Amino acid sequence: MENIKAIRGFDDIFFEEAKKFRYITNTFRELFRLYNFEEIILPIVEYKELFDRSVGEITDIVQKEMFVFEDKSKRVLALRPEGTAGVVRSVIEHGMLYKKPFLKLFYEGPMFRYERPQSGRKRQFHQIGCEVLGLDNPITDFEIIKLCFDAFKKLNIDITLEINSIGCPVCRPKYREALTNYLKDIEGLCKDCEERRFKNPLRVLDCKVETCKELTKEAPVMLDYLCENCSNHYKSLKTYLDSFGVPYKENPRLVRGLDYYTKTVFEFIKDGLTLLAGGRYDNLVESLGGPKTPAVGFAAGIERIMLFLKSEYKEDLYAVVYIENTVVEALKVANILREKGKRVELVSKGSNLKKKLEIADKLGASYALIIGPEELKKGVYILKNMNTKEQQEIENLEQLFST
């Protein structure tokens, strides 16, 4: 009988990794609180059609990366590949936009994409992200970018912010046409770009192949084609970023993969890997049947951020060690320490003091509190510093909290 193993691309996260994971989500959650976001907890399964209509039918995510299945009633369902679609669906379904002047929602949870796993890319991965619905002012774009900037600062990760504007339905078609015209006559593009040039010409711009980069050096730039509205929006955003000293790199070739983006797009990139990305999507709500509603959002890849999170979290551990028949006293001591907020392990395993201290050591305890019959008689505890080996008798546990 072969042992059952985890499914390909579905990883277990535990010990130090789980701590990192929570450290990241807690950091974002605290910022969401400061920026007045509300949490929204959504299902992991939706009708497949939702993603077809939001993410975009021609995207790879929809065409080849979704976990799609039929349930017992022949409904065609999908594990969510991203978070925005579900948020928008929910907002429309519950008429939330009619109840509040605007919405600021954040979410956190697993996403699923059927891809070949590699580092920073799993089939089940986790995102934390947010959506602001009902605000079209670039100040909102700025605020969520600032929130991300704050997050990476708190996480102590040096990262590059890239921004761009990809226009709107007024100006983008003109640009697209200009770009297609330009690409039409280029020869020597890579195989992928040959396909992309008509299917999704914007993607040719961020091809990694050197010859493609070289060949498209003179390609027209979206920024030159922005309509007045989009152009002003982009300029204001930059003004806000500048005035707050948020460093960014303008990347006119930054294109996001999902169909719904308009105007502002941005990515936080570390060593060529996108850790967080987002942008504005002013038409998605309407296209999914809701009222015309401008929106901006982002999503951060938690596992990807974990790759660059180096800090160690050290919290003192008190090992309460008892000898012979002092168990009850030890239980009481452990209880008091816990009530005072200390992290405590009562060492019940191990038959003698030597063993118990060995175990305390292996657990990584910073202090051991030793309680034996002699101490009980004298009314003291032995406090041993596990790093320095020094130990002292203390009469009162309060002494632990004064220093």
Next chain:
RNA sequence: GAGGAUGUAGCUCAGCUGGCAGAGCGAGGGAUUGUGGAUCCCUAUGUCGCGGGUUCGACCCCCGUCAUCCUCCCCA
């Protein structure tokens, strides 16, 4: 979905043109019944990823399969 590398003890890895399965770390125990970590001694590590094939004989060669890592495609 395409290309490449790798699967041997809990972990990191040796293993000769094909001839008895190995080391280090870690784990458990110990002369010491009240003092741990870098010492010493002892002990156990196992479906050599899985399934076929070739062979007197396969960890080693061949085919398939699964998984991991890397590069693409794409994306957080």
